[in-house]
Amino acid sequence: xTPATPIELPDLGSLYRRAALEAARSKLSANGTLKAxxxxxxxxxxxxITEDQAEQYRTLFAGEAFxxxxxxxxxSTLIHIAGFPVQMALMSQDDFPLPLLGMVHLSNExxxxxxxxxxxxxxxxxxxxxxxxxxxxxxxxxxxxxxxxDAAVDTAGADQLLYSSISTYLGMGTxxxxxxxxxxxxxxxxxxxxxxxxxxxxxxxxxxxxxxxGDYNPIHLTGLTAKLLGQKQAIVHGMYSAARMLEGRxxxxxxxxxxxxxxxxxxxxxxxxxAAEHIDEKTQRFVGWNPRKRRRHxxxxxxxx
Numbered sequence: 225x226t227p228a229t230p231i232e233l234p235d236l237g238s239l240y241r242r243a244a245l246e247a248a249r250s251k252l253s254a255n256g257t258l259k260a261x262x263x264x265x266x267x268x269x270x271x272x273i274t275e276d277q278a279e280q281y282r283t284l285f286a287g288e289a290f291x292x293x294x295x296x297x298x299x300s301t302l303i304h305i306a307g308f309p310v311q312m313a314l315m316s317q318d319d320f321p322l323p324l325l326g327m328v329h330l331s332n333e334x335x336x337x338x339x340x341x342x343x344x345x346x347x348x349x350x351x352x353x354x355x356x357x358x359x360x361x362x363x364x365x366x367x368x369x370x371x372x373x374d375a376a377v378d379t380a381g382a383d384q385l386l387y388s389s390i391s392t393y394l395g396m397g398t399x400x401x402x403x404x405x406x407x408x409x410x411x412x413x414x415x416x417x418x419x420x421x422x423x424x425x426x427x428x429x430x431x432x433x434x435x436x437x438g439d440y441n442p443i444h445l446t447g448l449t450a451k452l453l454g455q456k457q458a459i460v461h462g463m464y465s466a467a468r469m470l471e472g473r474x475x476x477x478x479x480x481x482x483x484x485x486x487x488x489x490x491x492x493x494x495x496x497x498x499a500a501e502h503i504d505e506k507t508q509r510f511v512g513w514n515p516r517k518r519r520r521h522x523x524x525x526x527x528x529x
Contacts, residue, residue, distance in 0.1 A: 228267040243324040259321040265351035297339035301467035307368040322395030345373025421498040459489040479529030
């Protein structure tokens with residue numbers, strides 16, 4: 225692997241402002257094809273998630289206190305939040321082939337290898353892989369790897385890896401090949417399972433998550449800013465759904481895996497019917513859907529070690 229390029233831990237607000245300024249800039253190479261993905265990963269030192277940040281997260285999702293008694297290790301979605309600015313920095317580079325604004329989050333696969341406590345210094349590495357055609361544009365995978373703060377990430381072994389994830393994103397309307405080469409999948413009829421919960425999300429749900437995560441993507445904030453990016457109204461962050469899906473279900477000792485695939489966006493305000501099903505002693509599966517339209521928002525799975 226190409227050695228990682230060290231960067232300062234970026235500010236998400238400045239990255240979004242830069243993306244807005246460069247939105248009209250072409251990502252095509254001189255011959256009219258998409259540029260290749262950046263070869264070099266980027267890595268940034270992170271001072272550790274603070275008690276304040278952990279408490280804000282706990283309050284948002286009504287979880288247990290990070291007091292060493294009820295809960296000591298951090299949830300994996302909070303680790304994703306910490307690494308997201310480094311991922312965004314990679315996607316903001318001039319040589320990244322897809323426009324940052326308007327990117328659609330398709331799925332996440334996470335392996336939370338080892339527990340991470342509040343205040344633990346970390347190294348956050350992000351790299352891009354697997355540029356591929358999609359029926360609505362071009363997709364790519366963004367990998368985050370999290371290591372201890374004193375690790376040399378270019379030579380670190382698997383025994384030092386604390387957390388890893390693959391986030392798949394879609395660049396809408398930017399085609400790697402012709403539209404004919406990306407076949408449309410056959411849609412299966414969705415039959416809602418037995419509901420085990422109902423989420424009621426206010427118009428400010430996107431802003432509440434943004435206040436905790438720092439992710440002030442305009443499509444999540446207000447109806448007006450969402451319409452500027454082609455949405456009919458504001459939609460909630462995908463990782464909000466993941467965090468709520470996993471709350472109270474992840475093991476303290478880590479070692480678990482989970483995944484989530486997003487389908488129809490969750491419009492704000494709105495209600496989400498939710499079902500959690502135990503497949504066996506180690507596996508749970510989840511579904512979220514619109515109870516009025518019977519349209520699926522996401523599916524997920526948690527596998528315990």
